[in-house]
Amino acid sequence: MIAKSCGGLPLAIAVAAGILTKVDKTQHYWQKIAKNISSVVATSDDQFSNILTLSYDHLPCHLKACFLYMGGFPEDYNIPVSKLTKLWVAEGFLELNEPRSLEELAEENLEDLVKRNLVLNIKRRSNGKIRFCGLHDLLRDLCIRKAQEKEFLHVVNTYVRGIPNHRRLTPLTSFPTEITQLFHLRFLALALAYSELRKSLLVPSSISKLQILQTLMIRVYGWEISDSILFLPFQIWEMPQLRHLIFFQGSMLPTPLAAAPSGGQVLENLQTLCVDNFRFTSNTFEMIPNLKKLKVYYDDASRAKWAKYCLYNLVHLCQLETLNLMFTFILMCEVDPFPASFAFPPKLKKLTLSKCKLPRQGMAVIRLLPNLEVLKLRYIAIIGEEWECSDGEFPRLKFLLMERLNLRSWPVESTHFPCLERLIIKQCLQLEDIPCEIGDIPTLVD
Known part of the structure; x- marks a missing residue:
């Protein structure tokens, strides 16, 4: 009955199914949904819009803001x-009542929207x-319309060709210090942009004025990878609300001990x-x-050592x-022996090297990680x-990638x-063969 009420519209059927997954599975409630869908189809020419609006109306309050926020992204x-998820957290959309992170809650909210067929899962x-x-596209139109009705956000679709006073907007070539006056900034x-006239870029120490900043991301364009030209101040260690510090290749962040006598605050x-x-x-x-995710680039050609970087x-x-x-x-490694006492963090779930x-002793450490x-x-x-x-190694490993390794025998x-589900082998040109026993792993996905 419900599918018939959708008028043969595939998207409407999918969205209706998303509604049904989150309501009571009783005949009375399903008949009510069918009646509502049937009425909007019968009384409006814009069948898609009305059925999608019904799906939005059935969202819990905590998901409505998350959904409307997505209308601000381009088509x-x-x-x-x-x-x-970082933006959702910075906007304060999420309330945490359990012993987990706001980011984890944000990911659950997104999965919920995907299950309701309101958001597309593009890639995992x-x-x-x-x-x-x-x-x-139709859901984005709904997003924008609802967001404007509620004065949640306003999307400008027209391209502004002229700039007052004939000024031009470009890729910034220096850190705009005026930003540090925006005390309430969270993201x-x-x-x-790197230029020949400016060999290095400096983030000012006044960045620490942004005391409630949660996410700081800086990317530099137009430099050789081996050149470190973005210099960060030690005052970053004096910003206690920071949740995400992301600096792409070409950045220099001082260690807390070397930066200030006080060493900064505990983040x-x-x-x-x-x-x-x-x-x-x-x-x-x-x-x-409480750091959960760490990514480090090392481009020290002459002294890249495990000991040097502790x-x-x-x-x-x-x-x-x-x-x-x-x-x-x-x-x-020939001049820098691998530390005999080296160990990876015990809670590691994902490791990329x-x-x-x-x-060999390093691999011995990896293969026994209980949560990898x-x-x-x-x-x-x-x-x-x-x-x-x-046997007994890699007890929870689900995904293994081997790329450009010098292995001959495996x-x-x-x-x-x-528990292996996916195995990817790329350009391991010296590998003599792939053992046929791999095909007998019961969990491996075709």
Whole structure:
């Protein structure tokens, strides 16, 4: 009855199904939904719009703001979920009543909207979480219309050709210090342009005036990767509300110990850190006790060493779940022995290594991580021509990527990866064969 009431409109049927998944599964309630849908189809020429409006009206209050916010993104745009969830948190849409993070709650809200067929799942990550999402054109129109009715946001679709006083807008070539006067700012993302006249870019110490800032993202364009030209002040360690610090390649963030006598404040809310050539001194991990996601680029050609950057201290990041270590130049393990006492954080769920030449004892540490679900090994990430596996290792691994490794032999049995769902092997040109026993792993997805 409900499908018939949708007038043969596929999107309307899908959205109606999304409504039904969240209501009481009783005959009375379903008949009520069918009657409502039938009435809007019968009384309006714009059948899509009215049925979609009905789906919006059935959203819980906590999801309506999240949904309307998505109307601010461009049409046919693949929305990065990592950005979207940070924006939802910064806007204060979420209320947390359980012992988990606001970001986790934001991801659950997004999954809820996807299940209701109001948001498109464009692409998922290797761990199964949504990486990019989007809106159907008709749903975006609904989003914008409802948002304007409620004065939630206003979307300007026209392109402004003229600028008052004949001024031009460009890619910023320096950090605009006026931003530091915006005391209530919670989310700040900047794209700075490198020019020949300005060999380096400096973030001013006055950035610490933004005491309630949650997310700071800075990307620099137009420089050689090996040049570190974005200099960050130690005052960043004096911003206690920070949740996400993301600086792309070419950034220099001072360690807390070397920056100030006081060492800054403990950033208890910091969950994400993305930076270059960072040293993990003993004081550093004390400053970021709740860090969950860490991504570091190392481009030190002559002295890229595990000891120099104190990477043996990573084990003290007890809440860390995602770790990505990328070396632009291949790590010189011959002159820098791998620390005998090295260990990865015990709660790691996702680990990505690139050009770090991890020796046999390093792999022994990885294979016993109890919570590891995703492992990506790229560009000579490990040393040796043979990777031996044994029972009891990688107990929860679901995703394995091997790319441009120098492996020749990989003896594997079906019992070695008991939970493996996806295996990707790219350009491992010296690998003699792929053991047929891999095909006997029961959890492996075709």
